[in-house]
Amino acid sequence: MSDHASLREAAKRHLWPIFGRGDTYFDDPSTSPIITGGSGSYVIDIEGRKYLDATGAQATSSLGYGNAAVAKAIAGAVGTFQANPSTFLPHEPAIRLAEKISGLAPPGFNKVFFAVNGTDANETAIRIARQYFRIKGEAAKRQVVARWKGYHGTSAITSAASGNTERRQFATPLPDGFLHIEPPYLYREPGNLDPEGYGGRSAAQLTTLIERHHASNIGAFIAEPTMGGGGVFPGPSGYWRAIREICNEAGMLLIFDEVITAFGRTGHWFESELIEQEEGILPDIITFGKGVTAGFYPLAGVIVADHIYQAFETSGAYLNHGYTFGATPLGCITALATIDTLERDGVVASIPDKAALLGKLLRELKESSAVIGDLRERGLMFGVEIVPNNIHTDRFRNEAAARSFLIAEGLRNGLLMVVSGNTINVIPPMTISNDEIHELVTKLEAVLAAVELGIAAGELS
Structure with a gap:
């Protein structure tokens, strides 16, 4: 058994994951990465895959990962x-x-x-x-x-x-x-x-x-x-x-x-x-x-x-x-x-410009997407509410399945996301760069394209 496989097996045998995820959580490495470190706006898993963190480490990451001064x-x-x-x-x-x-x-x-x-x-x-x-x-x-x-x-x-x-x-x-x-x-x-x-x-x-x-x-x-x-x-x-x-x-x-x-x-x-x-x-x-x-x-x-x-x-x-x-x-x-x-480093003073750019890109994405129902924003915090069809405000009938689908597609596209109900909370590190903001929205666009395909195929409703 490889070191990676043994680590995953040890996690399955001994680690109780938070917020309701049981042993089966560890079965698919693509949707349950084990993280080894991070740098700036990214975290890296044991397979060497890199993920842009749209959660800002659960909104703790005011300076990104690994700030040298701190x-x-x-x-x-x-x-x-x-x-x-x-x-x-x-x-x-x-x-x-x-x-x-x-x-x-x-x-x-x-x-x-x-x-x-x-x-x-x-x-x-x-x-x-x-x-x-x-x-x-x-x-x-x-x-x-x-x-x-x-x-x-x-x-x-x-x-x-x-x-x-x-x-x-x-x-x-x-x-x-x-x-x-x-x-x-x-x-x-x-x-x-x-x-x-x-x-x-x-x-x-x-x-x-x-x-x-x-x-x-x-x-x-x-x-x-x-x-x-x-x-x-x-x-x-x-x-x-x-x-x-x-x-x-x-x-x-x-x-x-x-x-x-x-x-x-x-x-x-x-x-x-x-x-x-x-x-x-x-x-x-x-x-x-x-x-x-x-x-x-x-x-x-x-x-x-x-x-x-x-x-x-x-x-x-x-x-x-x-x-x-x-x-x-x-x-x-x-x-x-x-x-x-x-x-x-002027991080707090930089937030309005970063928020303006991310807000602009997300509003453009909302205009082109059939599944963004609402977009809410405040500073560098955005709520992207996902619905089966944005002509209506109807929710997904199986909201838990939709939430799992969104998180899994995010990981497959190299994007860490938190989903509350049917809303993607975009709260990235406060040190995120303009290029990384563009990358975040590009990855999110790929996730939403997968959602539209899932709805068309009957996987989501």
Whole structure:
């Protein structure tokens, strides 16, 4: 048995793949490559095949694969102290990173709490919101509103907040205390409503929900400012302004889950900053993760508006919460090196031009394709919704089979993709070049041609 075959057999015998893929996943090497490394916008498998990563390593790849400056910083830090002291004493890398992030965040966000990953950050944000209202003598305000299709993590609490029905059904029984509204989704609104004023109309769902469950019981609204994993859904014009006004009227906190969008994905360090420019509002709490360390090391966190922290400080209450691997010296050094490289290389400033090029090419592809129903975009994030025939908005009858077909065809064409429902999430490395953007769209065009052939042959419906 060759080394490659034995490695695949070992994977089949001992590795439990994530998100529902069983042993048969490893049977076809063309659709289950085993990765050995990466460089720039590409990963390479054990057979030497190269794949352009349209997922940006699950949106962590703010600097592509193998960035030398960050790797050097990590190598220099490994020989110091690799974990937090047993009494969780503060250390300089954490202090410097908190200071740096506060300087990049919108004004009035000066306290950072570190976690390990996005799940932890969002759970921490929910805990902070609930304790905030206990401090204020409003302990009944423990319910949290989120959105269907949203994704906030995989713990019990964040699974309950998330709105992915497929994942939720396998996590039951879920904790109570969570309510949901639909996200803005103009493409699938009955009769394709007039976009003018749609943001406010969509936000009005929150008012209806509050009236049904009473503001005295609801403490927060958590949402991704641009929904990422659920299919890339930006907030339409007026949406976040209306949501903020509704939250203010009901005495609710607004939590922005920026695990995907923070650290440059929208051309701003935080999408909250962009929304402040567009809508004139800010959240009360921001979470971050993924791109802060460019995927090199797990680290995430929560940034709170000053009035949130002051409620704790003036009351004498404290947040009795933390993580063994939150704010490790190595994680903080990695994040500092990542941010330094993003600044020095002008990566965040380059996003608008890259997004404009990719958006132009995808819109041209939509015009020529019979199977792209909708195209949604925000910064360097695109949702390409695939339908059997774009004359109608009908979904595939077997959406799981269509999703598997899309991912497999992507791999056969040297393209790594994430498919949410029937939407291809195009969230490439933020350092992707113009030539690579053209290559990505060319590969995607080949995938969609295969979809059209599959529909014609009756393989997809």
